[in-house]
Amino acid sequence: MRFSRLRLNGFKSFVDPTDLVIEDGLTGVVGPNGCGKSNLLEALRWVMGENRPTAMRGGGMEDVIFAGAATRPARNHAEVMLSIDNAERLAPAAFNDADTLEIGRRITRDLGSAYRLNGREVRARDVQMLFADASTGSQSPALVRQGQISELINAKPTARRRILEEAAGISGLYQRRHEAELK
Numbered sequence: 001m002r003f004s005r006l007r008l009n010g011f012k013s014f015v016d017p018t019d020l021v022i023e024d025g026l027t028g029v030v031g032p033n034g035c036g037k038s039n040l041l042e043a044l045r046w047v048m049g050e051n052r053p054t055a056m057r058g059g060g061m062e063d064v065i066f067a068g069a070a071t072r073p074a075r076n077h078a079e080v081m082l083s084i085d086n087a088e089r090l091a092p093a094a095f096n097d098a099d100t101l102e103i104g105r106r107i108t109r110d111l112g113s114a115y116r117l118n119g120r121e122v123r124a125r126d127v128q129m130l131f132a133d134a135s136t137g138s139q140s141p142a143l144v145r146q147g148q149i150s151e152l153i154n155a156k157p158t159a160r161r162r163i164l165e166e167a168a169g170i171s172g173l174y175q176r177r178h179e180a181e182l183k
């Protein structure tokens, strides 16, 4: 699953519309401290359905919305759009004839999040399962947070098992089993 474009608007420090084309061979993002490198990674996690504020370094989900600065007022919503090359046809059947998948998530203060897949409103779960079935997603070990390596070394066996399950491509099954057990 190849990410080809990431657009942000009002997300954390990216208050102005930002459009990043992700070309083959991108290996790193560099910049001074506080310029927003980690925020970019968090935008990727968020649009893939991350719902734990702690994973976004916030106290609540609305903390991803631009909170204002000395010269600029706070925003009321944040939006992230991720484009994915769908050459491998990994999308759910209803969307799978498209060459590109456009996944969007928008949060509005007091109203929460809404998701779109190629223009159609979908549930958070639809987006999460799409990525789980493609063995990626907001909790994928492909996205390494600052400090995460030392966490991993100290992790419990069950947490390490998740990573092996993802490598084996069965994360989607794991999630469905978990949901079945809850019912």
Ligand code: ATP
Pocket (backbone or CB within 6 Å): 011, 012, 013, 031, 032, 033, 034, 035, 036, 037, 038, 039, 040, 063, 064, 065, 066, 067, 068
């Ligand atoms: P480092 O090199 O230190 O890891 P970084 O490039 O990863 O830095 P980030 O952590 O992505 O930087 O960005 C931090 C900046 O984002 C801070 O200036 C912080 O004030 C700003 N920021 C985070 N959340 C918001 C928000 N909701 N509204 C406005 N600014 C925010």
Ligand code: MG
Pocket (backbone or CB within 6 Å): 037, 038, 039, 146
């Ligand atoms: Mg950082």
